[in-house]
Amino acid sequence: MSELMKAIVVERLGPPDVMEIKDIPVPVAGEGEIRIEVEAVGINFADVLAVAGQYLTRTRVPYTPGMEFAGIVESLGEGVDNVKVGQRVACLGGSGSLAKYAVVKAGAVIPVPENFTGAQAAAFPVSYFTAYHGLKTLGRGQEGEWVLVQAAAGALGTASVQLAKALGMRVIAMASTEEKLQLARDLGADVTLLQDDPDRVQKVRDAAGGQGVPLILEVVGGKRFQESLDMAAGQGRIIVIGNASREDAKLRPVELMKRNLTVTGLWLTSLMSDRKATMAATQALTPLVASGKVTPQVGPTYALADSARAFQDILDRKTTGKVVIEPGR
Numbered sequence: 001m002s003e004l005m006k007a008i009v010v011e012r013l014g015p016p017d018v019m020e021i022k023d024i025p026v027p028v029a030g031e032g033e034i035r036i037e038v039e040a041v042g043i044n045f046a047d048v049l050a051v052a053g054q055y056l057t058r059t060r061v062p063y064t065p066g067m068e069f070a071g072i073v074e075s076l077g078e079g080v081d082n083v084k085v086g087q088r089v090a091c092l093g094g095s096g097s098l099a100k101y102a103v104v105k106a107g108a109v110i111p112v113p114e115n116f117t118g119a120q121a122a123a124f125p126v127s128y129f130t131a132y133h134g135l136k137t138l139g140r141g142q143e144g145e146w147v148l149v150q151a152a153a154g155a156l157g158t159a160s161v162q163l164a165k166a167l168g169m170r171v172i173a174m175a176s177t178e179e180k181l182q183l184a185r186d187l188g189a190d191v192t193l194l195q196d197d198p199d200r201v202q203k204v205r206d207a208a209g210g211q212g213v214p215l216i217l218e219v220v221g222g223k224r225f226q227e228s229l230d231m232a233a234g235q236g237r238i239i240v241i242g243n244a245s246r247e248d249a250k251l252r253p254v255e256l257m258k259r260n261l262t263v264t265g266l267w268l269t270s271l272m273s274d275r276k277a278t279m280a281a282t283q284a285l286t287p288l289v290a291s292g293k294v295t296p297q298v299g300p301t302y303a304l305a306d307s308a309r310a311f312q313d314i315l316d317r318k319t320t321g322k323v324v325i326e327p328g329r
């Protein structure tokens, strides 16, 4: 009989409480694979959407969520020579890490900076690579230029604020509460504004010198997307990264034409296969991490048995930084 481990299992799609903790077989590392003892799982909004069946790709059930995690290499399948047993690694993509062990392809692991804890390593890849691509690869942000960061106290938001400042940009941060705005200020945001401020469009335009903002990282969608168009400067770039409101937005192309605006979609999963872009992001991020100029903001941490609560807290906008679940706790 195979050995069993605790894992989160989703058998039908829906709100976070469809997630159940169960005993399932410990996975075995096959050829070219490694088994990792999971220390920390970084929970992204995408995980919440995937469990609800609302993500960009179809969620097949039954499954164990958890696309971003860090842990200690526990055993190696045949032919693996790029990692050692006992080494801390991070992984990105797929699913299955809300469990005591996860098996991944040896080529999928990301080395972890020595100064990172397991929780920091699990909080890093998705948010910081997405932030970099939004600000630089697709956003073409320049030193001294203004950028508007929405949901600025969240996982991607805190990464975007930190990274934009480290790259010499000026940041307008928006979030739903004063406490969240304080976190954005602590991370260096130059101007902060409540998401529901009745004069937010004019205030954002004024903050960026009256002309509007040249670069916007748009993660809320719905009616807020129209506002992003109104907040943008002529020739502004709006990078569509998320749709946390889960509402549809309307786009009249003629409106882009009138003010020479550019709207660009960003999905990290598809950008990861662009080796040149990934290499450039890695080269830019590595020294910033080593010097401590960017440090992953680990938010609340939860035990595996509390996974549903962690997901619900993200949906209820109660969290700041990256929510982390620790299966070994």
Ligand code: NDP
Pocket: 043, 044, 045, 046, 126, 127, 130, 151, 152, 153, 154, 155, 156, 157, 174, 175, 176, 177, 180, 195, 219, 220, 240, 241, 242, 243, 244, 245, 246, 266, 267, 268, 269, 314, 315, 316, 317, 318, 319, 320, 321, 322
């Ligand atoms: P966060 O930790 O930022 O949590 C989501 C935040 O979205 C909340 O804290 C909340 O901040 C804000 N929000 C605004 N409207 C709503 C709403 N109606 N319901 C719930 N939350 C809302 O999550 P992530 O950092 O994981 O993701 C942030 C966004 O970026 C998401 O839209 C996500 O899908 C996207 N993303 C996309 C990636 C890509 O490759 N395209 C990669 C990574 C993230 P507040 O209360 O301040 O408004």
